[in-house]
Amino acid sequence: xxxxxxxxxxxxxxxxxxxxxxxxxxxxxxxxxxxxxxxxxxxxxxxxxxxxxxxxxxxxxxxxxxxxxxxxxxxxxxxxxxxxxxxxxxxxxxxxxxxxxxxxxxxxxxxxxxxxxxxxxxxxxxxxxxxxxxxxxxxxxxxxxxxxxxxxxxxxxxxxxxxxxxxxxxxxxxxxxxxxxxxxxxxxxxxxxxxxxxxxxxxxxxxxxxxxxxxxxxxxxxxxxxxxxxxxxxxxxxxxxxxxxxxxxxxxxxxxxxxxxxxxxxxxxxxxxxx
Numbered sequence: 672x673x674x675x676x677x678x679x680x681x682x683x684x685x686x687x688x689x690x691x692x693x694x695x696x697x698x699x700x701x702x703x704x705x706x707x708x709x710x711x712x713x714x715x716x717x718x719x720x721x722x723x724x725x726x727x728x729x730x731x732x733x734x735x736x737x738x739x740x741x742x743x744x745x746x747x748x749x750x751x752x753x754x755x756x757x758x759x760x761x762x763x764x765x766x767x768x769x770x771x772x773x774x775x776x777x778x779x780x781x782x783x784x785x786x787x788x789x790x791x792x793x794x795x796x797x798x799x800x801x802x803x804x805x806x807x808x809x810x811x812x813x814x815x816x817x818x819x820x821x822x823x824x825x826x827x828x829x830x831x832x833x834x835x836x837x838x839x840x841x842x843x844x845x846x847x848x849x850x851x852x853x854x855x856x857x858x859x860x861x862x863x864x865x866x867x868x869x870x871x872x873x874x875x876x877x878x879x880x881x882x883x884x885x886x887x888x889x890x891x892x893x894x895x896x897x898x899x900x901x902x903x904x905x906x907x908x909x910x911x912x913x914x915x916x917x918x919x920x921x922x923x924x925x926x927x928x929x930x931x932x933x934x935x936x937x938x939x940x941x942x943x944x945x946x
Contacts, residue, residue: 738813
C-alpha cells in the first residue's frame with residue numbers, strides 16, 4: 672500500500688495534466704464543422720499532407736533526426752569503448768571533458784555553433800589561412816542542425832552506452848581473445864550483443880529527443896525547409912492555425928511512439944534479464 676500511495680500522485684499528474692489534455696487536443700483536430708454541425712473527419716490531416724511545405728517539413732525532420740542519431744551513435748559508441756577498455760591519462764582526461772556539453776545551455780551552444788560555423792566564423796577563417804576560399808555552408812541548413820545536435824547529444828549517449836559496457840564481464844572478452852578473436856570479432860560477437868539493451872535505449876531516446884527539439888533547429892536551421900517543432904510554433908503563433916499545429920504534434924507523437932515502443936521493449940528485456 673505504501674508503494675501504491677507513492678505512485679498515485681505522479682500518476683494522476685500524468686493523467687490529468689498531460690494525457691487528458693493531449694487526448695482532447697488530438698480529438699479537437701478531428702472535429703470539423705459542416706453545415707453548422709460538428710463531425711469527426713481527417714480533413715485537417717489530409718490538408719496537412721496535401722500542403723507541400725508541411726510534407727517537406729515532415730520528411731526533413733525525419734531525415735535530420737535519423738542523420739543526427741546515426742552520427743551521434745557512432746561517435747558516442749567509439750568514445751564509450753575507448754573509455755571502457757583504455758587506461759591512462761588520455762582516457763581519464765576524455766572522461767572528464769566529454770560531459771562538458773551537458774552543463775552548457777542549448778541556447779548558448781546554438782549561438783556558439785553559429786559563430787563557429789558561419790561563413791566568417793572560425794572554420795571559414797582557418798580554411799582561408801590555408802588557401803581554401805569556397806567553403807560550403809555549414810550553418811542555417813540541415814548540416815548545421817546535425818552538427819549541433821550531435822555535439823549536444825554525445826555526452827548523454829556516451830554515458831548510457833558506457834554504463835552498459837561496464838556491465839560486461841572482462842572474463843568474457845578475455846575468453847574471446849584466448850580463442851583467437853581479434854578486436855573487431857570480439858566487438859561484433861561479444862560486446863555488441865551483450866550491450867544490445869543499452870544500444871536500443873540510447874538510440875530510442877536520441878531519436879525522441881532530437882525529433883522534438885526546438886531551440887537548435889530554430890537558431891541553427893534555415894528558413895525552409897524547417898523541422899516540425901519550428902513549423903508547429905509558426906502555425907500556432909504566426910499563422911493562427913492551432914489546428915494544423917496540433918495535427919503536426921499528433922503526427923510527431925506517432926513517429927516518436929515507434930521509437931518509444933523500442934525503448935519500452937529494451938527496458939522490458941533488461942528487467943527480464945534476457946540480455
